[in-house]
Amino acid sequence: MPSASSPVTLAPTTRSPAAGGGSPSRLRPVVTIAVVIAVLAFWPSIAPNPYMLSAGVVVLNYAVFATAWNIMGGFTGYISLGHAAFFGLGAYGTALLVIHTEIPPFLALALAAVATAVIAIPVGFAALRVRGASFVIVTIALVLVLQLVFQSARSVTGGSNGLVVPRPFPDLLRPEHHRLFFFLFLGLLALVLLAWLVIDYSRFGAGLKAVREDEDKAESLGVPTGRLKLVAFILSAFFVAVAGGMYGLWFGDLDPIFQFDVVLGSNIVLMALLGGVRYLFGPLVGAIVVGVALEYFVLNYGETQFHLVATGLLLAVVVLFLPDGVLTGVHQLLQRFRPQATSIRELSAEDLRAQQDERATADATTGADPATGKEGS
Amino acid sequence: MVSGALLFQSLILGILLGGLYALLAAGLTLYFGIMRVVMLAHSAFIILSAYLAWRFATLTGLDPLLSLVVTVPLFFLIGFAIQRWLLSRLRPATMTMMSVLLTIAIALIIEGLLGMAFTGTQRRINLPYGSSSVNLFGAAIPVVQIVSFALAALSLAALYLLLKKTRFGRALRATIQHKEAAQLVGIDTAKVSGYGFGLGLATAAVGGAALSLQATIYPSLHWHWIGPLMAIIVVGGLGSIPGAALAALLLGIMRVMLEIPMGPTWAQTIFYLALFLTLMVRPQGFFGGRLAQRF
Numbered sequence: 001m002p003s004a005s006s007p008v009t010l011a012p013t014t015r016s017p018a019a020g021g022g023s024p025s026r027l028r029p030v031v032t033i034a035v036v037i038a039v040l041a042f043w044p045s046i047a048p049n050p051y052m053l054s055a056g057v058v059v060l061n062y063a064v065f066a067t068a069w070n071i072m073g074g075f076t077g078y079i080s081l082g083h084a085a086f087f088g089l090g091a092y093g094t095a096l097l098v099i100h101t102e103i104p105p106f107l108a109l110a111l112a113a114v115a116t117a118v119i120a121i122p123v124g125f126a127a128l129r130v131r132g133a134s135f136v137i138v139t140i141a142l143v144l145v146l147q148l149v150f151q152s153a154r155s156v157t158g159g160s161n162g163l164v165v166p167r168p169f170p171d172l173l174r175p176e177h178h179r180l181f182f183f184l185f186l187g188l189l190a191l192v193l194l195a196w197l198v199i200d201y202s203r204f205g206a207g208l209k210a211v212r213e214d215e216d217k218a219e220s221l222g223v224p225t226g227r228l229k230l231v232a233f234i235l236s237a238f239f240v241a242v243a244g245g246m247y248g249l250w251f252g253d254l255d256p257i258f259q260f261d262v263v264l265g266s267n268i269v270l271m272a273l274l275g276g277v278r279y280l281f282g283p284l285v286g287a288i289v290v291g292v293a294l295e296y297f298v299l300n301y302g303e304t305q306f307h308l309v310a311t312g313l314l315l316a317v318v319v320l321f322l323p324d325g326v327l328t329g330v331h332q333l334l335q336r337f338r339p340q341a342t343s344i345r346e347l348s349a350e351d352l353r354a355q356q357d358e359r360a361t362a363d364a365t366t367g368a369d370p371a372t373g374k375e376g377s
Numbered sequence: 378m379v380s381g382a383l384l385f386q387s388l389i390l391g392i393l394l395g396g397l398y399a400l401l402a403a404g405l406t407l408y409f410g411i412m413r414v415v416m417l418a419h420s421a422f423i424i425l426s427a428y429l430a431w432r433f434a435t436l437t438g439l440d441p442l443l444s445l446v447v448t449v450p451l452f453f454l455i456g457f458a459i460q461r462w463l464l465s466r467l468r469p470a471t472m473t474m475m476s477v478l479l480t481i482a483i484a485l486i487i488e489g490l491l492g493m494a495f496t497g498t499q500r501r502i503n504l505p506y507g508s509s510s511v512n513l514f515g516a517a518i519p520v521v522q523i524v525s526f527a528l529a530a531l532s533l534a535a536l537y538l539l540l541k542k543t544r545f546g547r548a549l550r551a552t553i554q555h556k557e558a559a560q561l562v563g564i565d566t567a568k569v570s571g572y573g574f575g576l577g578l579a580t581a582a583v584g585g586a587a588l589s590l591q592a593t594i595y596p597s598l599h600w601h602w603i604g605p606l607m608a609i610i611v612v613g614g615l616g617s618i619p620g621a622a623l624a625a626l627l628l629g630i631m632r633v634m635l636e637i638p639m640g641p642t643w644a645q646t647i648f649y650l651a652l653f654l655t656l657m658v659r660p661q662g663f664f665g666g667r668l669a670q671r672f
Contacts, residue, residue, distance in 0.1 A: 079474040081481065126656040132473035133415050133615060134656060137607045140417075144604040145649035152642045262600060266481050273478070305492025305596065312485030319479045320466055 029197050029280060036281065037190045044182050050175040057178055059291035060185040061247050066271040066283030067192045068239035072232050073269065074196075074277035075205060077212035078132070080233075081265040082139025083240050085146050088259030089116040090241030091248035092150065092157060095165040098249075105168035109245035116241035117234050124233035128226060131215065140262055147260035163254045181250040188246060189284070192239050197280055199232075208232050263308070267294070270315045276325025285327060290314070386516035387633050393518070393526040395629025397587055399622040400529035401602070402609040403536060404580035410553040410616035411573045414464060414476040419581055420602035421484035422452065426585025427594045428491055434502050434589075441502050441589050442528070448582040456578030457571040459483070464574075465567065484599060491596040501593045525587035532583045533622065536576070540618070549573050553616065605632075605645070608652035613664050620664025624651075 040060070047053040069083050093112025098105050127138035150157045157163055169177060199205040207228045210218035219225050248254055258264070267290060275286030293314075297307035322329070401423060408416040426448050433444035467475045506524075510517045540546035551559040552566045552573070559566050588594070609628055613620030628648055635644040655662060 077471065077474065079477060081477070123653075126653050129656055130660040133409065133413065134611060134660065136415055136474070136477045137611055138652065138656060141604055141608060141649050141652050144600065145646055148642055148645055148649075152640075262481075263485065266478070266485070269478060305489040305497070308485045308489030308492065310489075312482040312489060315482035315485070316463075316479055319475050319482065320463070323468070323471070323475060 026201065030194070033190060033193050033197070033280075036193075036284070037186055040186055040189075041183070044179045050178055053175060053178040053182060055292075055295045057182050057185060057250060058295065059288055060182065060189060061243060061250075062268070062271060062291040063284045063287035064185060064189050064192055064243040064246075065240055066268050066275075066287045067189065067196060068236055068243060069268050070236075070272050070277055070283045071192075071196055071199060071239065072236035073272055074282070075199065075208035075212060076229055076232055078128075078135050078229065078233075079269060080139040080236075081136060081262060081269060082142045083236070083268060084259070084261055084265040085139075085142045086116050086120060086237040086240040087244035087247070087264070088143075088146060088150070088254075088256070089119060090244030091254055091259055092163070093241070094245035095163055095248045095254055096156070098166055098168075099163075105166075105249055109242065109249065112245050113238055113241040116244075117238040120234045120237035121230070124230045124237075128229045128233065139265075143260050143262050143265060147256050150256035150260060157254075157256065160255060160257065165248050165252045165254065167252055168249050177250075181246070185243075185246060185250075188242060192243075193280060193284070195235070195239065199235075200280070204228065204231070263311075266315065267311060270311065270318065273323070274314075274318050274325060276327035279325065279327045282325050282327050286325070382515045383637065384634070385514065386518070387637060388630060389513065389516055389518055390522065391630030391633035392626065393522045393629075394633055395626035396526040396529045396533075397584060398605065398609060398625035398629045400533050400580055400587075401584040402606050402613070402621040402625045403533060403618050404577035404584070405606050406610040406613065406616055406618055406621040407573060407577040407580075409610065410618075411549075411570050411577075412460070412464060412476070413473050414480070415473065415607070416480050416577070417477060417603060418459075418480040418483035418487065419577070420599035420606060421487040422455075422578055422581040423585040423588060423602060424594060424596065424599045425487050425491065426452065426582045427589035427592070428495060428500070428585075430586045430589040431500050431502050431594065432495075441504075442524075442586055445583060445586050448586065449579050452578040452582035453575035456575035459578070460571045460574035461567070465570075484603075488596045488599065495596070497595055497597075499593045499595045502589055504590065507590075519591070521590040525590050528583060528587045532580060536580065536618075539576070545569070545572065549576075601645075605648040608648040611662055612651050612655045614662025617662070617664050620662060623664060624662075 043056045044053055047056060065083070065087060069080065072083075073079055090109075090112050093115055094105070094109045097103055097108035097112060101108070103111065123138065123142055127135045151159050153159070154161075167177070169180065172180065199208070207218070207223045207225070210221070210223050211225050211229060215225055244259075271286035271290045272283040273286065274289060275282030275284065277283070279285075290311075293310070294307060297310060301307060318325075401419070405416060405419050408414050408419070426444075429448050430441035430444040433439070433447075434441040463479060464472075464476055467479065504521065506520045508519075510519045511523065512518075538546075540550060548559070548564045548569045549572070551562070551564055552569045556566050559569075592598075605628070609624045610621050612628065613622070613624035628651060631647050631651075632644050635647055
């Protein structure tokens, strides 16, 4: 009976906000991810020298970090300045496992990331019990306390002398090593982007966005805000730890000052914010802009503190004038050249009428209660 | 076994350190009360003031505390400007999160400028009374610590009197308690908030000068201060000045006492431990009022 099935197929179309609905638009972002990754994959072949290749790895590392941060920051609106802690834990965890055990490097990386996610549970619990301000304070405190601990526990971490991580591929020459890790980071980026996308479309993601828009209302509507926030925090910490572990294996030298650095955390936030936290590719765009700028500053101004001033100014400008990110601006600009939207509704009047007609015929054939059908619109 | 004299000395030193913490945390919790803002640049301004005191002392050869004549009014104006022209531009809905980023941007700019102007070299003021100490029942207490505690206690008392006894103080407290109601009774809350911020930053000026007497300073030092200060205001209850002062004194004493068995670096972790425990057990802090319940 084909008519009975039509209300069932109708339900997802009414729920999906994207114009056009259905599976083609759901597949489109996946295709875009593939295209973006493919374009980025050209970098190793056009990079003029190994330094540019390694700069590419650094930028990709930022991109993975910022996108993973965005799983918490973008969906829930809770800005964590402390994700550098998870980055450092992932890096040190991987390094210590590789040094002290016989575990293969990439298995060590996975174990370290899982361990970091486990550590994130009590931290997230403490941070998320109360709203906003305390969350920020806990995240910063986490970075600062870990920096203290890792500097003091000299016998284990090497303290400020640093910790040398054995290379996973000792036979490779340096440029080859960079090239290989570039592709590894690229794969990781694709994975994190995909994770963000899946969450974006899921019911879980909808709950997180409800927290961002109005936590009180979300709670009163029965959204388990506390649990959702905690899961998002742990997921985000996990992916950041993977990025950290990968960084440790690539860079091969860890120092608490650089791993557990609030400035690193604020750089990541700047990247995500600059691109736009509501967009899949926002953090990636921001990471490319800020990452390239940071590399440029280090190259041209060296050890002076000018890069701090520049980052500070950029962050202030973004917060004051571009809090929604550049992609929002681009989006609005594009919107101007498109045919004017006739209605502020996400569905046009025609769509709505067509749906109502369809529903009416469906109701007529199945004899369902029209009152329940009304809810969808 | 640790001797009694050493314990007594640690107790005194802890109280002296706690006094300084109390003044600095009072400023931080004041901003929070006024605007729900976590002012991450507070400690950067402390270091800035310490640098100004150091520069003043090396240029003129006078006592660094005299620099307060300039820095206190200057910092008051800067605080007023930050509130009126920067923070109040942010959207109210995302105020707490965005203000954190804006103030961290200010902190980075200050740290960067200090680094560019004075390099990363560690600086210390040479004072005639720098290494002398007072003997108190067998405990040797450095004079600089007593001076900085006295300065902190004096400023804190002045702040208390200002908030409790003056018309402006009443207006400020009313603004903190309920902004709309304060507006209804005719308080210009925007202006009062600006003055409140100026007041908070003025405490940073005093604290910085006090710090410059006893500590070696360098541009990135503010990260070592912001953590303990934030821990103190959470333990004391966000927005509560007496809570912040009590928590500061308590944690300051614990910090110095723990230095005997654990050493200075591990002792520092007591602040973070207290922060995490507080949020686990009593997230609104131990002296926090209704305000702290929601944050």
